[in-house]
Amino acid sequence: MTDELIASGPVLLELDSDGVARLRLNRPDAANGMNMDLLQALHAAIMRVHGEPGVRAVILSGEGPHFCAGGDVRDFASKGEGLPDYLREATAWLQIAVSSLVQLKPPVIAAVHGFAAGGGGFGLACAADFVVAADSAKFMSGAVRVGMAPDAGTTVTLSRLVGLRRAMDILLTNPTLTAAEALDAGLATKVVPGEVLHDEALALARTLTALPPQALAATKRLLWRGTGASLEAQLPEEARTVSELSGTADAREGLAAVIERRPAHFTGT
Numbered sequence: 001m002t003d004e005l006i007a008s009g010p011v012l013l014e015l016d017s018d019g020v021a022r023l024r025l026n027r028p029d030a031a032n033g034m035n036m037d038l039l040q041a042l043h044a045a046i047m048r049v050h051g052e053p054g055v056r057a058v059i060l061s062g063e064g065p066h067f068c069a070g071g072d073v074r075d076f077a078s079k080g081e082g083l084p085d086y087l088r089e090a091t092a093w094l095q096i097a098v099s100s101l102v103q104l105k106p107p108v109i110a111a112v113h114g115f116a117a118g119g120g121g122f123g124l125a126c127a128a129d130f131v132v133a134a135d136s137a138k139f140m141s142g143a144v145r146v147g148m149a150p151d152a153g154t155t156v157t158l159s160r161l162v163g164l165r166r167a168m169d170i171l172l173t174n175p176t177l178t179a180a181e182a183l184d185a186g187l188a189t190k191v192v193p194g195e196v197l198h199d200e201a202l203a204l205a206r207t208l209t210a211l212p213p214q215a216l217a218a219t220k221r222l223l224w225r226g227t228g229a230s231l232e233a234q235l236p237e238e239a240r241t242v243s244e245l246s247g248t249a250d251a252r253e254g255l256a257a258v259i260e261r262r263p264a265h266f267t268g269t
């Protein structure tokens with residue numbers, strides 16, 4: 001497996017020859033606090049992954065002691081009276097980053113250690129398809145604590161993950177959730193010992209890369225669409241997708257493998 005570093009700076013992007021893309025937030029001295037440079041680099045890296053047909057799974061993580069501590073609070077003070085205008089532009093970039101992450105075809109695994117806080121950290125974790133959390137990881141919305149409201153889609157994504165009642169508690173009272181509490185709430189997929197966090201995230205990525213990419217992408221799209229749709233609207237969309245996928249080579253390969261009782265080899269076609 002060879003890693004090709006194709007982006008450096010506030011966001012590192014590596015692609016390996018096995019179809020795993022690694023997106024790493026890279027402002028460790030600021031707990032990966034999101035400033036405009038990081039947000040724009042994150043969007044550019046996500047769009048680069050979008051353009052790489054060979055990518056079959058994405059691992060999102062943070063350099064240094066934390067996954068991401070949200071908006072760069074040091075920028076709070078430095079912007080003074082200009083913060084509202086600056087935030088109008090900055091939050092637009094955060095919206096674009098979160099939206100493009102959710103729309104990525106390959107599944108996204110957030111590998112969370114340290115704190116996932118604020119629109120950047122908590123928001124990105126809520127927008128990921130899987131969250132593998134180190135047992136020492138902590139999750140905090142952080143918005144109301146700094147006199148703001150949640151953003152990065154968390155008033156939708158968190159509510160869909162944990163339910164409206166628990167999302168109201170988490171976003172209004174701003175508890176610091178342990179990894180175990182995040183798992184219990186439905187925010188985390190699995191909790192692992194910190195020392196094997198990246199191994200476990202990579203193992204999950206490898207499981208995903210062995211599955212038919214078009215079927216995974218369609219399932220992810222249906223699930224994200226379905227959480228806000230009526231059953232009446234979703235049933236025909238599922239049926240249309242199934243009939244479309246049934247014409248792929250991967251569908252023929254999957255069916256043949258089941259009948260012949262052998263492992264399937266999916267080509268993404």
Ligand SMILES: CCCCCCCCCCCCC[C@H](O)CC(=O)SCCNC(=O)CCNC(=O)[C@H](O)C(C)(C)COP(=O)(O)OP(=O)(O)OC[C@H]1O[C@@H](n2cnc3c(N)ncnc32)[C@H](O)[C@@H]1OP(=O)(O)O
Binds near residue numbers: 143
């Ligand atoms: C609102 C943003 C202003 C303008 C930014 C422009 C673009 C932003 C993109 C749009 C953002 C939209 C709005 C955003 O979504 C709103 C929010 O995110 S609200 C929540 C903001 N985040 C926080 O309130 C968390 C702040 N951090 C902490 O509470 C703690 O650091 C922690 C995460 C609980 C971890 O605590 P510790 O383990 O004790 O670690 P330290 O506190 O010692 O931190 C280590 C080191 O990192 C620095 N640091 C920590 N968090 C941030 C941060 N969010 N931004 C910048 N730097 C951060 C901290 O100062 C330490 O540095 P040192 O002092 O050692 O040099």
